[in-house]
Amino acid sequence: xxxxxxENIDVGVKEIDSEHxxxxxxxxxxxxxxxxxxxxxxxxxxxxxxxxxxxxxxTEEIMMRLYAYLEFAGHQLEHARLMDQIDRVRSEFATGNxxxxxxxxxxxxxxxxxxxxxxxxxxxxxxxxxxxxPA
Numbered sequence: 001x002x003x004x005x006x007e008n009i010d011v012g013v014k015e016i017d018s019e020h021x022x023x024x025x026x027x028x029x030x031x032x033x034x035x036x037x038x039x040x041x042x043x044x045x046x047x048x049x050x051x052x053x054x055x056x057x058x059t060e061e062i063m064m065r066l067y068a069y070l071e072f073a074g075h076q077l078e079h080a081r082l083m084d085q086i087d088r089v090r091s092e093f094a095t096g097n098x099x100x101x102x103x104x105x106x107x108x109x110x111x112x113x114x115x116x117x118x119x120x121x122x123x124x125x126x127x128x129x130x131x132x133x134p135a
Contacts (some may be wrong), residue, residue: 006053009116011124015063015120019056020116026052027112031105042100046090064123065131075119 009020030045037045057079064072086108092098 007113009113011120013124013127015059016124018053018118019059023049023052023056023112024109027105027109030100031102031109032056032101034100034102034105038103043090043093045087046093046100050083050086050090053079053086057083060120060123063127067125067127069123071119071122071126075123077121078115082115 007024009024010017011020025050026045030042030049033045038085057076060070061076061079064071069075069088089098089100089104092102
């Protein structure tokens with residue numbers, strides 16, 4: 001699914017693009033929920049986001065290994081940093097110590113979009129250039 005404007009997240013690799021669409025949908029849902037949704041709904045969205053991000057990052061990391069991507073370590077570190085941040089907010093929210101804010105959700109969306117435009121775009125370009133093409 002192609003995006004127009006400032007949230008164009010297509011990188012040209014079908015498997016990654018499909019997951020990016022789902023991830024952006026979860027981030028947007030969290031953005032909308034933090035202001036007014038009941039606590040259980042916000043908690044469920046944080047859990048879904050954490051679980052889906054973990055699956056998505058595993059997909060990308062498997063792809064990086066399969067294609068012997070030279071920037072694997074740095075890309076994986078970016079994934080780990082985001083997972084730590086999401087899981088820290090989830091944990092603090094579950095214990096009642098923090099309420100995720102619109103600023104957190106917006107920062108998460110910004111991070112995701114920038115990550116796609118830089119790290120994931122570079123990975124996708126590498127994958128496309130590495131694929132064997134029929135003669």
